[in-house]
C-alpha cells in the first residue's frame with residue numbers, strides 16, 4: 225500500500241472526462257467518409273465502434289483524437305469543444321505498432337516515461353511507474369526483449385500491442401482511443417486485453433473508445449456501449465446488450481447461438497434495403513429513446529441563459545449535471561452532461577434552457593448544461609491514494625495538461641540524445657559498416673602504400689585525398705538520407721501526442737549521433753593514411769579534421785533531402801545528382817572546366833574540403849620533390865637535373881595546377897557556414913513541412 229502510494233506521487237493528475245461527438249461529417253478528397261455520426265462515452269465506460277471494413281471507424285477515431293478536422297459537427301471533451309489543451313488528456317493507440325525496433329520493451333517504456341511524464345516526478349517515481357505498468361499489462365517477462373521487426377524477430381504481436389498501450393497509459397490519460405487493439409491477436413489474448421481495458425475504465429474512471437473488427441461474443445458483451453457504423457453513418461448507438469433487441473424490432477432477428485457481433489456486422493454488410501432500414505432505425509431510436517418531441521424547446525429565464533453562455537465560454541468552468549434526473553425522461557441517457565469542473569461560487573441554477581432541434585440532430589447533451597457544486601476533479605489514476613492526493617490542497621486548476629510541454633527543453637534534449645545514441649549505434653556501427661570501412665581502408669592503404677613524396681606520386685597522394693573525401697561524402701549522405709524516413713513514423717506519432725519539441729529532437733539527433741558519425745571515418749583515416757605514409761601529427765590531425773568536417777557537411781545535405789522528400793526514391797535521385805555534380809566539380813576529375821561553367825565548382829562542397837586537404841598536406845607535410853626528368857612544374861624545370869631530386873615543388877605551384885585556390889580559413893568558414901545553413905533549413909523543413917496534426 226505504502227509503495228503504491230509512493231509510486232503515484234507526482235503522477236500527472238487527470239480528471240475523468242466524457243467524450244461526445246455530434247453530427248460528425250467528414251469529406252476527404254471529395255469522398256464522403258462520415259455522415260452525421262453521433263455518440264457519447266463517459267468515464268468508466270468502454271464504447272466500441274464497429275462496422276465493416278471501410279465504414280469509417282478509424283476516420284471517426286482520428287476525428288475524435290483531433291488528428292483530422294471533421295467537415296462539420298461538434299466534438300466535446302468534458303463539455304468543452306475539442307482543442308489543443310486536450311491533446312495530452314487523450315491517448316491514441318494506433319492500429320500499427322510504431323516503435324524503434326532495436327530498442328527493448330523496457331527501454332521503449334523508460335524513454336517514453338522520461339519524455340512524457342512531468343519533471344515534477346523524480347526519476348525513481350517514473351521507473352516505479354514503468355514497473356507498475358509492465359506488471360499490470362503482464363509484460364514483465366519480456367521487458368528485455370527487443371521490439372523487433374519481420375527480419376529480426378522480437379516481441380510477439382500481442383506483446384507489441386500491449387507495449388503500444390503501455391506507452392500511452394504511462395501518461396495516465398483521461399481518454400483512451402484504441403484503433404483495433406485486438407487485431408492480429410488470438411482470442412484469449414484479445415479477451416485479456418479487453419478485460420484489462422474494461423478494468424481500467426471502471427477502476428480508474430477512464431473513458432475508453434475502441435474500434436473492433438470481429439469480436440467474440442465474450443468481448444462483445446464486455447463493452448458498455450456500441451456505435452455501429454454503416455457506410456459512414458450511425459446504424460446503432462446505445463447499450464451493447466440492447467442491440468440484438470433493436471435489430472429484432474427492425475425485423476432482423478438473430479438466429480439462436482449466433483455470435484451477436486457477427487450477426488450485426490453481417491446485417492450492415494447486407495442488402496441496401498437492410499442498410500437503409502438500419503440507418504433509419506438508428507435515427508428513430510434516438511427520437512424514441514430520448515422521448516424528444518420535434519423542435520422541443522424549454523425556455524427559461526434570461527438570467528439563467530446568460531449564466532449558461534457565460535460558463536460555456538469559460539474553459540475552466542465547473543459544470544455538472546444539475547438537472548433533476550426525474551425532470552427529463554431522457555436524462556439518464558445524457559451521460560455526457562456530467563461535465564468536469566472547477567471552482568464556482570455561484571449557487572446552482574435549478575432550471576436551464578434546453579433547445580433540441582432533431583432535424584439538425586443537436587443532441588440534448590450539448591444543451592443541458594447546469595452550473596453546480598464542485599466535484600472531485602482531481603480524481604486521476606489507478607489508486608485511491610492518488611485520488612486523495614489529487615484532491616489535496618493544491619488547486620485543481622494546476623493541471624499538468626495546461627503546461628505546453630510535459631518536460632523542459634533540457635530534459636527532452638537529454639533523453640532524446642541518449643535515445644538517439646541508443647537507436648543509431650547498432651545502425652551506424654553495424655558489423656556491415658565496420659567491415660566495409662576496414663576493407664576499404666586496407667585497400668586504399670595498400671593501393672597508395674608508402675607513396676613517396678615525389679612529383680611522380682603527387683597525383684596518387686591527391687587521389688587518396690579525393691577518394692577519401694568522396695567516399696565519406698557518399699557514405700554519410702546516403703545513410704543520413706535514410707535516417708528521417710526510417711524514424712519518421714515514430715517521430716510523427718510522438719509529435720502528434722505532444723511529447724517534445726522538434727528543436728529538442730533535432731538538436732539531440734545532431735549531438736547523439738556525433739560520436740557515432742566520427743567513429744568510422746576516423747578508423748578509416750588512421751588505417752589508410754598510416755599505410756600511405758604518416759607525415760607528422762599536425763598534418764595527420766588537420767587532415768582528419770577536414771575529413772570529418774566534410775563528412776558532417778555531407779550528412780547535413782542527406783538530412784535535408786531526407787526531411788524534404790517523403791519518397792525515398794525521389795530522395796535517392798536528388799542525392800545522386802548532388803553527389804555526381806559535387807564529384808565532377810570537386811577539382812580532381814576535371815581541371816579544364818569551361819569558363820562559363822567555372823562558377824559551378826563553388827557550389828561543390830567537397831571542392832573546399834579537397835582544396836584544404838591539399839593545402840594541409842603540402843604545406844605541413846613532407847615536401848614533394850621535383851621529378852628527375854620532364855617536370856611539369858616551372859620551378860623544377862629551372863633548376864638543374866642534378867639537384868632536382870632534392871628540390872621541393874613550391875606549394876603555390878602544386879595548388880595552382882588545380883586552379884584558383886582559396887585560403888584554408890576561407891574554405892573552412894565556407895564549409896561550416898554551408899553546414900549551418902543546411903542544418904537550419906532541415907530544422908525548418910522538419911518543423912513546418914509534413915507537420916503532424
Ligand SMILES: Nc1ncnc2c1ncn2[C@@H]1O[C@H](COP(=O)(O)OP(=O)(O)OP(=O)(O)O)[C@@H](O)[C@H]1O
Pocket residue numbers: 252253255257275276277278279280281282283284437
Ligand atoms: N484521404 C482519403 N481520401 C479518400 N478516401 C479516403 C481517404 N482516407 C480514407 N478514405 C476512405 O474512407 C473510408 C473509411 O476509412 P477508414 O480507415 O476510416 O475505415 P475503417 O472502418 O477503419 O476500415 P478498416 O476496418 O478496414 O480499418 C475507406 O473507404 C477509405 O478508403
